[in-house]
Amino acid sequence: MENFWDFLRPLTGIAEVLSLPVVLLVFIISIIIFAIALAAYMRKKSARLLFVAAAFFIFMAKWLLQLIDQFISPGLFFSIPAQGIVELIIMVLLLLAILKK
Amino acid sequence: MEDYSGKQEALFLDTRQRIYNLIEQNPGLHFREVQRRTGLAVGSLQYHLGYLAKKQIIRIEKNGKFTRYYSVAGPQLGEAQSTMSLLRQESLRKIMIFLLTKKRANNTRIAEALGLSPSTISWHLDKLVKAGLIEKKRKGRKIFYKVINSEQVASILREYKKSFFDELVDNFVDVWDNVGK
Known part of the structure; x- marks a missing residue:
């Protein structure tokens, strides 16, 4: 088990180095997907697509906060527990979209 | 003049107006796309499209396995x-x-x-x-x-x-x- 974490440790180091570009890229992609989701809802006006668009909106907002957080107070403004709550909301919205008939 | 009043009559129904507006704004859509965007049942949509084509308000073009729809009054492409x-x-x-x-x-x-x-x-x-x-x-x-x-x-x-x-x-x-x- 210890060897497994030893294997993962260098990957964590690489991820730390690439942190800012990754956050920026994820934010840009989330904007694109939210725009598509919003256009899809505007076209079809279905509740399912509303939930999906809302989920991607919150996802985009979350990554915007993470991007700002990178510059202002890394890890102090948008804490892991706070992120957990946001992710819970996103998951609930996606689940509602899946269950909606 | 006669054509205009014929078109008005053909598009009197909201559903047909909706179908026509969609085709006019998106020339070349195929049947499945029209159906998805209008949310109409297949039979109903077939009936309305057939009616609009008969009144020469839309034109049907078969291209391979797809049938595509164009507005007759739309941009003459x-x-x-x-x-x-x-x-x-x-x-x-x-x-x-x-x-x-x-x-x-x-x-x-x-x-x-x-x-x-x-x-x-x-x-x-x-x-x-x-x-x-x-x-x-x-x-x-x-x-x-x-x-x-x-x-x-x-x-x-x-x-x-x-x-x-x-x-x-x-x-x-x-x-x-x-x-x-």
Whole structure:
């Protein structure tokens, strides 16, 4: 088990180095997907697509906060527990979209 | 005058007006797309489309396995209609865009640029040559392809750019429509 974490440790180091570009890229992609989701809802006006668009909106907002957080107070403004709550909301919205008939 | 009042009568129903508006704004849509966007039942949509075609308010064009719909009063595209119909297919569109950016290219170069197999590219190029959109010229042992009327193709791509974003949205709607089924 210890060897497994030893294997993962260098990957964590690489991820730390690439942190800012990754956050920026994820934010840009989330904007694109939210725009598509919003256009899809505007076209079809279905509740399912509303939930999906809302989920991607919150996802985009979350990554915007993470991007700002990178510059202002890394890890102090948008804490892991706070992120957990946001992710819970996103998951609930996606689940509602899946269950909606 | 007679035609105008005939059209008014034909589009009296909200449903038909909706179908007509959709086709006018998105020329070249095929049946399945019209059905998805209007949310109408297949039988009902077939009836209304048949009615509109009979009244010569829309035109039906069969292209391979797809039947596409165009408004008669919409922009008179002529050849551009069939060009647009072809350019709705992603691979063909990518090939045309690639050829527009190069003076000419051969099968190998196009295949490398687009990440498709040479045989697939060859099949698509034959389609484009038959449609009169590109021409092929032999130079030595190689065959090169070139867009015949770059301005017209570029103008169609520009004018209907919105429709390609619509395809992205359509794909997104498709994905979520099929979830939970």
